[in-house]
Amino acid sequence: MPLTAFALNCTLKIPRDDDESSTDRMLAELTNALAAHDVGCETARALAHNIKPGVLSDLGEADDWPKLREKILAADIFILGLPIWMGQPSSVAKRVMERMDAFLSETDDSGRMPAAGKVALVAIVGNEDGAHHCHAECYQALNDVGFTVPANGGVYWVGEAMGDV
Known part of the structure; x- marks a missing residue:
């Protein structure tokens, strides 16, 4: 069976x-x-x-997180994509990680957190020092909620935003 990945873009740009x-x-x-x-x-x-x-998986009416959570958990690989703002992961990425906090008190049929057996990647747009810092923050949170973090799995884009390099 082929592997699947779900990427969640945590940019601060309003979608158009x-x-x-x-x-x-x-x-x-x-x-x-x-x-x-x-x-x-x-x-x-x-x-x-x-x-x-x-920090719950379902906060009721008008909460779209349950649908996104389902896609995250259905994939073999979860990719958290984010920009750096003021040296930190975007506030949108932080909200996503906060919602994953619910995984700490949830278990699958084998008694494991829902993200167990799944790989997490973090893709960052921003400067190099900030990218290392943000990878550390994001990977710690993702590992805490059950994802496997691959060695040297942090990818980042250093340079002018929307540049060619």
Whole structure:
């Protein structure tokens, strides 16, 4: 059975039909590389969904997190894509990780956290020192909620936003 990946773009840009972000470009590079190895990839932009603040998997009416959570857990590989703002992961990425906190108190049929057996990648747009810092923050959180973090799995884009290099 082929592997699948789900990428969640945590850019701060409000989604519009013709509005590509640097994080979109970074995720496209990564998902194209995975697709070359027959990994089926899907990408969604977090701001296109109503992700309520909180630490539960379902916060009721008008909370879109349960649908995104389902896609994250259905994939073999979860990719968290984000820009750096003021030396930190974007607030959107932090909200996504906060919602994953619910995994700590949830178990699957084998008694494991829902993300057990799944790999997490983090794709960052920003400066090198900031990228290392943000990878540390994100990978610690993702590992805490059950994802496997691959060695040297942090990818980042250093340079001018939307640049060619």
